[in-house]
Amino acid sequence: MSARDAILARLRAAAPGADASAAASLDARIDTHYAARRTAAAADPHTLAHAMQTALAASHADVWCADAAAWPAQLAGRLAAAGVRRLLLDPARAESAALARALPDAVAAVPFDRPIDAWKAELFDTIDAGFTVARSGIAATGTVVLAPDAGTPRTVSLVPPLHVALVHAHTLHADLHAAVHAERWHAGMPTNLVLVSGPSKTSDIQQTLAYGAHGPRRLWVVIVTGPDTADRPASQGTAR
Incomplete structure (x- = not known):
């Protein structure tokens, strides 16, 4: 022993x-x-997407819904308009590859393919945004559930000043309890899950709120909708 x-x-x-x-x-x-x-409508995809938008917007995140065909071009345009020039992503993911194809020439897709010590200065000084694909979302609190891996380590959602998270509407849960049961965490607790409910913020003893002290100061969330959520006007557009 x-x-x-x-x-x-x-x-x-x-x-x-x-x-x-x-x-x-x-x-x-x-x-x-x-x-x-939970109300009877808690399992309705449109209700979940709307609740997710509302909670995230209340936490000063920028969040919008888009269908599977439209989101890459929409997001690429917003990134370019925001002045993003280098975007950290995992090219092995289908969603990242779709976004990379839609990016204009002015925005470069950068993979996390080196040990962090080999490019720490470049990572901290030149990467404008990081793109992640969420494992799921928790509508009640506007929480993005991330499962970091080798292609998208925690650094991608922590270091760049802008974190862009993609959440598929069909992965939304009403609350944390529903997420734990639906994803069967009891059958194999994930080794590392990150719960993101807004941009990084902190306050001093005078309660002066500051963003970006311990992570990204801006958070964008794109909720990718299907037929059950995309066909209602209330689910479209920007939440704030």
């Missing part, structure tokens, strides 16, 4: 035993609590 296994075994032995029936009862109470809070 390794030292690690020995320590874990001692901790388990010292921990008070859990009553399986009590745990099941607690789970049922939690499920009932969240179910009672």
Whole structure:
């Protein structure tokens, strides 16, 4: 037995035993609590997309809906208009490849294909924006759920001053409880999930709010809609 296994075994032995029936009862109470809070429309794709937009806009994110055919050109145009010249993305992802094809010549797509120490100065000084594709979204809080990997490490959504997140409407959940159940986190807890609910912000002792102190000072979120969300006018356009 390794030292690690020995320590874990001692901790388990010292921990008070859990009553399986009590745990099941607690789970049922939690499920009932969240179910009672949700309206019948909570599972409606349009309702979820609208709630996601509203919550993100309240946190000073720029968020809009676009269908699968339109979003690459829309986003490319907005990036160019915002003065973005170098965009960090993972070219292996289908969404990133679609965006890269739509970018004008003035905007360069840059892959994260080197160890960070090999290009730290370039990364911090010349990258204007980072593009990520969300694992899912939580409508109640306007939260983008990111699952960093080798092609899109956490750095992509943390270092550039502008973070652009793409969320597919069919991955939206009403709340965190719904997300945990629908994605079966209990069957294999992800090793690293990042929950983003707005641009980075902080305040000093005088409560003066500042953006960008610990991450991107701007957050754009594109909700990619399908037929159930794209056919209603309220889901189109900019939320703020």
